[in-house]
Amino acid sequence: MVGSHCEPEYFLRIVAAKLPRVSFSVQIVPDMIAVEAGATQPASVVIENRGSELDRFEMDVEGIDPEWKAVPVPSFAVEPGERRTEKVFIKPPRASESLAGNYPFVVRVRSLVSGETRTAQGVIALKPFHHISMEITPRKGFVSAGRKQNTFLISIVNLGNTEHRLHLVGNDPEDICAFEFEQEHVAVMPGQQKELEVTAIPTSSPLFSTGRLIGFAITARSEDAPNVVASAQAQLEQRPVFTPASVAMVLLLALLIGGWLLMAPKPPGIVFSVNPSDVTQGDEVTLIWTAHDASSVTVMEGDKELYSGPNLTGRLTVATKDQSGTIDFRAWAGKEGRKSDVISDVVNVNVPEKAPPPQIIKFYPEQRRVKVGQPVTLRYSLANATRAVLGPEDKELDLQLDRIEVTPPAAGPREYTLVVYNKDGVAAKQSIRVDAYEESDATILNFVSDTQMATEDDFGRVTLTWQVTNSARVELKTNDSPPVVVDPSGTKEFNINAKTTFTLTAYDAKGRTRVKSLTVLYKARSLPNPNEGTTGVTTGGTTSGPTTDTSTTDGGTP
Numbered sequence: 001m002v003g004s005h006c007e008p009e010y011f012l013r014i015v016a017a018k019l020p021r022v023s024f025s026v027q028i029v030p031d032m033i034a035v036e037a038g039a040t041q042p043a044s045v046v047i048e049n050r051g052s053e054l055d056r057f058e059m060d061v062e063g064i065d066p067e068w069k070a071v072p073v074p075s076f077a078v079e080p081g082e083r084r085t086e087k088v089f090i091k092p093p094r095a096s097e098s099l100a101g102n103y104p105f106v107v108r109v110r111s112l113v114s115g116e117t118r119t120a121q122g123v124i125a126l127k128p129f130h131h132i133s134m135e136i137t138p139r140k141g142f143v144s145a146g147r148k149q150n151t152f153l154i155s156i157v158n159l160g161n162t163e164h165r166l167h168l169v170g171n172d173p174e175d176i177c178a179f180e181f182e183q184e185h186v187a188v189m190p191g192q193q194k195e196l197e198v199t200a201i202p203t204s205s206p207l208f209s210t211g212r213l214i215g216f217a218i219t220a221r222s223e224d225a226p227n228v229v230a231s232a233q234a235q236l237e238q239r240p241v242f243t244p245a246s247v248a249m250v251l252l253l254a255l256l257i258g259g260w261l262l263m264a265p266k267p268p269g270i271v272f273s274v275n276p277s278d279v280t281q282g283d284e285v286t287l288i289w290t291a292h293d294a295s296s297v298t299v300m301e302g303d304k305e306l307y308s309g310p311n312l313t314g315r316l317t318v319a320t321k322d323q324s325g326t327i328d329f330r331a332w333a334g335k336e337g338r339k340s341d342v343i344s345d346v347v348n349v350n351v352p353e354k355a356p357p358p359q360i361i362k363f364y365p366e367q368r369r370v371k372v373g374q375p376v377t378l379r380y381s382l383a384n385a386t387r388a389v390l391g392p393e394d395k396e397l398d399l400q401l402d403r404i405e406v407t408p409p410a411a412g413p414r415e416y417t418l419v420v421y422n423k424d425g426v427a428a429k430q431s432i433r434v435d436a437y438e439e440s441d442a443t444i445l446n447f448v449s450d451t452q453m454a455t456e457d458d459f460g461r462v463t464l465t466w467q468v469t470n471s472a473r474v475e476l477k478t479n480d481s482p483p484v485v486v487d488p489s490g491t492k493e494f495n496i497n498a499k500t501t502f503t504l505t506a507y508d509a510k511g512r513t514r515v516k517s518l519t520v521l522y523k524a525r526s527l528p529n530p531n532e533g534t535t536g537v538t539t540g541g542t543t544s545g546p547t548t549d550t551s552t553t554d555g556g557t558p
Contacts, residue, residue: 099162132220440507
């Protein structure tokens with residue numbers, strides 16, 4: 001038996017009333033983001049869920065180069081009436097391609113429940129940076145009686161992100177050269193390289209003098225930003241026809257030849273050095289020696305012999321390993337029983353300070369239990385860490401962020417382990433667990449009774465009405481009685497004589513269940529009390545109201 005309240009129009013009104021009304025707003029704070037190239041600047045995106053149901057949103061940034069943005073949490077859930085703030089990071093690279101100026105962008109947020117989309121506009125104000133590099137080739141030129149001038153090639157590169165118009169100037173400390181440029185003013189765009197020639201011309205060329213080396217510099221100064229300057233240095237050798245040194249060299253050469261013939265055999269000698277002289281424990285030092293008038297070389301480390309042999313020129317690498325303090329290296333040369341002076345060099349070995357141990361300050365999931373295929377955000381905070389790895393995927397974490405989104409691949413518990421390392425390789429570890437479950441596709445739209453309390457006067461009559469969708473099988477049971485298979489939608493009348501609980505179980509195609517229960521009370525007929533006479537009346541039976549127990553079971557088999 002079906003009452004008027006069970007008509008199709010009634011069910012449509014109930015379903016329409018239960019449908020969520022989704023509405024939300026999006027705002028960027030601030031909407032004008034000033035950032036320097038090569039730096040990372042966060043922006044806050046505020047999402048307010050104005051609906052009456054829990055909603056899940058998907059967020060992305062549009063309108064700028066993908067390499068300029070980072071969205072740590074692209075999807076998240078917001079409770080009804082809640083305002084949630086998520087971060088997006090703007091990180092334009094420090095390169096000439098990142099031109100200074102304003103870049104509008106849009107943050108697009110879409111509801112994964114209703115498909116509704118909201119956008120908020122912002123502007124990235126990329127600040128200018130300046131870097132002008134200049135080189136000159138060759139580094140050394142010359143002029144002589146037959147060559148009055150020397151031409152150099154200047155290469156200018158604009159490594160900044162703004163255009164510069166440069167003014168080129170040449171000067172030397174003695175002010176004895178004139179400089180002629182192919183272009184005295186040159187404009188260089190960001191990332192552009194330009195090459196031009198400059199000619200250095202000495203103002204005087206003596207025929208008889210000592211040769212001299214003229215150092216000069218070419219300077220490029222920006223006309224737009226005078227504090228932006230680049231310079232390159234080179235040398236110009238001025239060669240006279242005759243020099244006192246050339247005459248002296250001939251005389252000296254004659255004297256040396258004569259002295260060589262007259263001199264007795266020289267004693268052995270050695271030049272010995274150790275580089276570097278100040279190292280950290282575990283570093284290597286290099287021993288270098290050159291001996292003359294010798295037949296053998298001996299190199300010692302304290303009382304330990306490192307080398308003894310005939311190589312008069314050599315190089316030896318020594319590791320400090322576990323040594324500390326001062327190490328004394330010595331070397332000498334020998335020939336036919338004669339020994340050179342002992343040359344010593346000292347190296348100071350410093351013990352490095354140990355890095356503080358890494359710490360995992362916090363590591364937890366935003367949700368402990370999620371549906372299969374639904375992502376979950378793991379939050380973390382670290383200290384003294386140079387590297388962080390999340391298992392079991394062995395994924396490297398970005399130390400600049402404080403969260404990562406993961407998706408459990410299957411139903412059941414899944415353990416995530418965070419391992420962090422400091423620069424010395426010392427590790428710290430912490431594990432958390434996230435439970436993933438599968439939800440039944442079956443839905444119980446309606447399961448009601450026509451009364452909350454059945455009476456003995458009405459023979460305990462109760463009428464149940466139900467409606468189920470996406471089910472492969474539906475069962476109805478009363479208290480502890482065996483379940484009975486029923487249609488997905490229907491009405492059934494029962495006669496009860498005590499408090500009774502009805503349970504409706506819906507199975508989907510994979511055997512996952514959805515369960516709802518309701519309880520109907522029972523009231524017995526009122527009987528006269530013989531102790532009070534015929535005028536007294538006693539009310540018996542249960543007087544408490546009906547209770548309804550609704551539960552959902554994920555998983556299970558029919």
